[in-house]
Amino acid sequence: MTEFELIARFFTRPSRERQGVGDDCALIDVGGRTLAMTCDMLIERRHFFADVDPESLGHKALAVNLSDLAAAGATPRCFLLALALPRADERWLEAFAAGMFGLAEQFGCELIGGDTTRSPEWNQTSGPLTICITALGDVVPGPALSRAGARPGDDLWVSGTLGDAALALAFAAGAAAETDDRDACMARLERPTPRVRLGEQLRGLATAAIDVSDGLLGDLTHIGERSQVGARLRWADVPLSPALRRQSAALQQRCALAGGDDYELLFSAPPEKRPQVLAAGQLAGINVTRIGEIVAGRSIVVLDAGGGNMETPFSGFDHFKA
Amino acid sequence: MTEFELIARFFTRPSRERQGVGDDCALIDVGGRTLAMTCDMLIERRHFFADVDPESLGHKALAVNLSDLAAAGATPRCFLLALALPRADERWLEAFAAGMFGLAEQFGCELIGGDTTRSPEWNQTSGPLTICITALGDVVPGPALSRAGARPGDDLWVSGTLGDAALALAFAAGAAAETDDRDACMARLERPTPRVRLGEQLRGLATAAIDVSDGLLGDLTHIGERSQVGARLRWADVPLSPALRRQSAALQQRCALAGGDDYELLFSAPPEKRPQVLAAGQLAGINVTRIGEIVAGRSIVVLDAGGGNMETPFSGFDHFKA
Numbered sequence: 001m002t003e004f005e006l007i008a009r010f011f012t013r014p015s016r017e018r019q020g021v022g023d024d025c026a027l028i029d030v031g032g033r034t035l036a037m038t039c040d041m042l043i044e045r046r047h048f049f050a051d052v053d054p055e056s057l058g059h060k061a062l063a064v065n066l067s068d069l070a071a072a073g074a075t076p077r078c079f080l081l082a083l084a085l086p087r088a089d090e091r092w093l094e095a096f097a098a099g100m101f102g103l104a105e106q107f108g109c110e111l112i113g114g115d116t117t118r119s120p121e122w123n124q125t126s127g128p129l130t131i132c133i134t135a136l137g138d139v140v141p142g143p144a145l146s147r148a149g150a151r152p153g154d155d156l157w158v159s160g161t162l163g164d165a166a167l168a169l170a171f172a173a174g175a176a177a178e179t180d181d182r183d184a185c186m187a188r189l190e191r192p193t194p195r196v197r198l199g200e201q202l203r204g205l206a207t208a209a210i211d212v213s214d215g216l217l218g219d220l221t222h223i224g225e226r227s228q229v230g231a232r233l234r235w236a237d238v239p240l241s242p243a244l245r246r247q248s249a250a251l252q253q254r255c256a257l258a259g260g261d262d263y264e265l266l267f268s269a270p271p272e273k274r275p276q277v278l279a280a281g282q283l284a285g286i287n288v289t290r291i292g293e294i295v296a297g298r299s300i301v302v303l304d305a306g307g308g309n310m311e312t313p314f315s316g317f318d319h320f321k322a
Numbered sequence: 323m324t325e326f327e328l329i330a331r332f333f334t335r336p337s338r339e340r341q342g343v344g345d346d347c348a349l350i351d352v353g354g355r356t357l358a359m360t361c362d363m364l365i366e367r368r369h370f371f372a373d374v375d376p377e378s379l380g381h382k383a384l385a386v387n388l389s390d391l392a393a394a395g396a397t398p399r400c401f402l403l404a405l406a407l408p409r410a411d412e413r414w415l416e417a418f419a420a421g422m423f424g425l426a427e428q429f430g431c432e433l434i435g436g437d438t439t440r441s442p443e444w445n446q447t448s449g450p451l452t453i454c455i456t457a458l459g460d461v462v463p464g465p466a467l468s469r470a471g472a473r474p475g476d477d478l479w480v481s482g483t484l485g486d487a488a489l490a491l492a493f494a495a496g497a498a499a500e501t502d503d504r505d506a507c508m509a510r511l512e513r514p515t516p517r518v519r520l521g522e523q524l525r526g527l528a529t530a531a532i533d534v535s536d537g538l539l540g541d542l543t544h545i546g547e548r549s550q551v552g553a554r555l556r557w558a559d560v561p562l563s564p565a566l567r568r569q570s571a572a573l574q575q576r577c578a579l580a581g582g583d584d585y586e587l588l589f590s591a592p593p594e595k596r597p598q599v600l601a602a603g604q605l606a607g608i609n610v611t612r613i614g615e616i617v618a619g620r621s622i623v624v625l626d627a628g629g630g631n632m633e634t635p636f637s638g639f640d641h642f643k644a
Contacts (some may be wrong), residue, residue, distance in 0.1 A: 026435035031353025
């Protein structure tokens with residue numbers, strides 16, 4: 001059973017709200033306004049290394065939630081923090097709080113509540129540090145962005161560059177050629193920038209959006225599933241950092257197509273909106289790149305430089321493939 | 323450093339919202355309406371036994387959040403579920419979902435999102451099952467209830483009976499006299515009833531409210547702290563179940579004064595509102611009992627049957643005591 005099958009089978013029920021389970025954010029209407037909300041749990045050894053810098057961890061724990069708000073085009077407003085700590089280490093807490101509030105203040109997003117507890121004893125040691133943040137954002141003016149709404153003929157766009165977070169993990173695992181890029185990639189993994197300003201600009205412009213947290217092909221599959229469409233991706237157009245370009249072709253593909261944790265926005269928009277999309281990127285201060293288009297059907301195809309079907313070992317991410 | 327000191331020092335910042343860190347719920351105003359929200363994390367071996375019945379666990383994980391909404395006088399609306407599972411056990415998931423949705427449907431509270439992940443490996447075994455629910459409620463008509471607002475001269479009230487959940491733990495630890503009450507007490511511990519309907523009735527009536535999760539004296543201390551008042555409690559008036567009355571006087575006091583997890587509502591109201599408070603209890607289908615009064619100053623005193631100061635080993639919960 002995959003994560004998505006499990007959610008579909010046990011935790012998906014019809015809802016009166018504007019948007020329930022199955023997107024980056026839930027949406028509820030309150031007094032004529034729309035609120036977006038999202039929740040992510042990060043657990044030691046599953047989502048981060050035990051020795052991760054606590055300031056980076058505080059940043060990232062909030063950033064992954066703000067990235068979900070960005071994918072809904074929501075403006076961050078406030079958040080709740082649930083924290084299970086193995087111990088009350090003041091220096092650690094100070095650094096964690098500094099990283100978290102540093103990012104929060106950048107987006108005017110306030111901590112308004114939560115829960116603090118102690119990790120349980122677990123086989124003679126402390127159980128994992130666990131962080132669960134719930135973030136809320138305002139969608140004004142609407143409508144919110146969602147994974148549904150992509151239409152055949154739409155352009156497919158992505159912000160920034162893809163694959164650097166996965167390259168950081170490859171460096172850590174000794175699976176990448178040693179270059180001077182290690183620290184820069186680690187910064188992208190540990191301190192991602194949620195594309196909040198871009199998400200706000202894309203409201204009313206993008207037809208569908210998602211943040212790239214499961215990998216480009218995986219997240220494109222989520223858009224395909226919710227929008228009932230397929231996609232054609234041009235590998236040569238996928239934006240790669242100079243750091244990733246210095247690696248082997250195989251690693252470039254693995255990191256950029258299947259690597260998660262980049263927290264860029266992947267979105268679709270009608271071709272006639274190209275000037276507005278480019279302007280949105282400029283206003284938000286981040287490059288946006290056209291990497292393909294939405295097509296009818298349910299196949300997700302990656303084209304090589306010659307326009308042929310590129311075989312990638314990562315197509316397994318697409319369980320709709322014909 | 324206690325939990326409360328840690329929160330005060332690292333995680334309390336001024337906020338523009340109606341109510342931030344420090345109460346049962348945060349409150350935000352949206353389009354002329356007020357939303358209450360709360361978040362609780364439950365971790366295996368910290369908050370529940372590893373072999374707990376999954377249906378009861380699903381019930382309780384949501385109930386503790388609905389109890390926080392009740393303490394704010396909010397009507398449950400929707401919730402997010404973050405879940406870290408050691409394994410995808412279908413029978414376990416089915417039972418957990420049945421318990422959770424059973425309670426959710428009772429209050430028209432819908433699951434609209436969340437996060438599902440796998441517990442990390444932890445010393446050759448799976449890490450703890452972890453559940454973090456964020457619940458939202460509507461406060462209409464307002465105002466919401468909070469811990470602040472109790473005034474000297476107010477009556478102090480509590481719903482239901484206190485100490486049964488703690489007695490269940492005493493049974494489990496072999497620290498209670500064996501009686502036939504074990505299962506009934508275990509049901510109160512494992513499947514608490516959030517006093518949602520009472521909370522709704524108390525809006526505009528109670529001057530302060532909190533749910534009893536840290537123990538009567540601990541939670542009364544929270545009201546005292548936020549309302550800047552003290553309290554006088556008459557031990558003889560504290561409502562005890564027949565089950566607890568069959569135990570020793572010492573165990574009665576420990577369970578009812580210091581035992582957590584009862585999820586009854588503790589609240590204050592002006593003496594002239596006694597008929598309305600009793601009517602609110604009747605409408606909500608739960609007994610409410612006057613157990614003392616709010617006083618000026620910051621002392622929390624427990625009076626014995628003769629009106630003298632009762633010495634209890636649990637007064638340590640009150641760090642304001644003169």
